[in-house]
Every structure is written in structure tokens, then in C-alpha cells.
Amino acid sequence: MEIVKEFSRFAYEYDKYNVIQKEVAKRLASYVPKGFYNQILDLGSGDGAIYKTLSHNNIKFNKFIAFDFSKEMLEIHPNNSSIEKICRDFNQPSSFSMFKNDEFDLLISSSALQWSSDLLSLLNLIKPLSKSHYFSFFTANTFRTLHQIANLTSPIYTREDLIKILDKVFNYEMELVEYTLDFNSVHEMLKYIKKSGVSGGVQQLSYKQMKTLMLEYPLSYLEFEVMFVKVIEKK
Numbered sequence: 001m002e003i004v005k006e007f008s009r010f011a012y013e014y015d016k017y018n019v020i021q022k023e024v025a026k027r028l029a030s031y032v033p034k035g036f037y038n039q040i041l042d043l044g045s046g047d048g049a050i051y052k053t054l055s056h057n058n059i060k061f062n063k064f065i066a067f068d069f070s071k072e073m074l075e076i077h078p079n080n081s082s083i084e085k086i087c088r089d090f091n092q093p094s095s096f097s098m099f100k101n102d103e104f105d106l107l108i109s110s111s112a113l114q115w116s117s118d119l120l121s122l123l124n125l126i127k128p129l130s131k132s133h134y135f136s137f138f139t140a141n142t143f144r145t146l147h148q149i150a151n152l153t154s155p156i157y158t159r160e161d162l163i164k165i166l167d168k169v170f171n172y173e174m175e176l177v178e179y180t181l182d183f184n185s186v187h188e189m190l191k192y193i194k195k196s197g198v199s200g201g202v203q204q205l206s207y208k209q210m211k212t213l214m215l216e217y218p219l220s221y222l223e224f225e226v227m228f229v230k231v232i233e234k235k
């Protein structure tokens, strides 16, 4: 397993809360080889960034399952005769009982599985369902400096946790990408974090912590770290 590090810089545009997720979805989808996939499962499909990018990349399929526990997100996911929407929680093992082994040619999940409450069990559960797997996870280095200053622990998996878990289930290739997003003020950053749904912790900030952040945050940008995983074989 080789760690390839990259760095990308973006500017926050007013009211665009998913700038980084969209970039991440594009990058993850670009790893998927062109071709025909009978059935695709997208875990934590959100508003359809993966569906849109795969279609744009000329990936063909018979059926695309958009799986998300948010009805609101599924409502804004594109609709057509090849798309089936499933409103389920990936933290509930029973959510997968309807699927057979090897039912999918492609299982993909972008910017969602960092929220898994038991990632090892989930990966073991979804491993047999598909012939190929592609994942992207935000890591605990997301908002690293902000967490340090506010004395918060990231609620999501560290890079080391993710590697340890993935090593038990798959042989895989991975890439780490750091992104930054520029803002005009710390106030804007905090607003972005609350609305973006990327990584929390900030919701629990007291007034005092908030004030400390406003005064002491040394950067004009937020930091993100994303791990991209392409499974080579199952263990």
C-alpha cells in the first residue's frame, strides 16, 4: 500500500456547501474503469454526485441503486428508469439483507462512510456484495487546526484507524488528498462546517470556545484530508 499525497486549493463560494464533496466524488468516479456495469450500489448517495459523474464519464449500467438514510437527499437525487432509491441506514446490518452476494458489479461510496459507527463490520458485510469496491473517506485531519485550537477531538476515523480497518478486509490501493477551502472570516468557516455535513464536533462548541476560535484561528482556510481507496482483492 503506497501513500500518494496531493494538495488542492479551492475558494468558498457563497452558499455552496458541498464544494469539496463534489471534487471528491469527481476524483473517486475517475478511478472507475470505463465500461458496462450491470448493477451499481452507491452508499450514502446524497444528491447524486456519484451518479452524475459516472454518467458524465460514460460509465454504462442497467440499474443504479442510490442508498441513503435521508429522504430529503434521495428526493433531490436524479430520477430515471435505471435508478432505484433505497432509504436505509448503513449502520443497520439488516439494511443489506435484501442483497445477494455478487449482486453488484460496482459498489461505490463517496464522503459517507466516515460516519459508519462500526466500519470493520460494515466493510465485512458489504465485501461479498460486489465484484469491485471504491471508497472515499474524510479523515480526522479534516479541520485539524480548528479542532486543535478549540480543543476538540474529531468525531471521524483517523487515517491510521482507516488503514488498520481496511487492512483486515481488503488488499487495496490508496491515495491521500489534502484540500483547502479559503474563507473571508472564521464566522463564515463555522457556518460552512455546520451546513456542509462533512465533519462535526463544532456543534458542541461553547460560546467561549467559539470566541477563542474567532480570535486565535491562524489560517484563512479550512483543511480537509480525504482517503481514496480502490480495492484490488478481498481478503
Ligand SMILES: C[S@@+](CC[C@H](N)C(=O)[O-])C[C@H]1O[C@@H](n2cnc3c(N)ncnc32)[C@H](O)[C@@H]1O
Binding pocket: 018, 021, 022, 025, 043, 044, 045, 046, 047, 048, 049, 050, 067, 068, 069, 070, 073, 088, 089, 090, 091, 109, 110, 111, 112, 115, 197, 198
Ligand atoms: C457528505 S454526503 C456525500 C453525498 C454524496 N455521496 C457525494 O459524494 O456528494 C454524505 C451522505 O451520506 C448519508 N449518510 C450518512 N450516514 C448515513 C447512514 N448511516 N446510512 C445511510 N446514509 C448515510 C447522508 O445522508 C449524506 O447524503
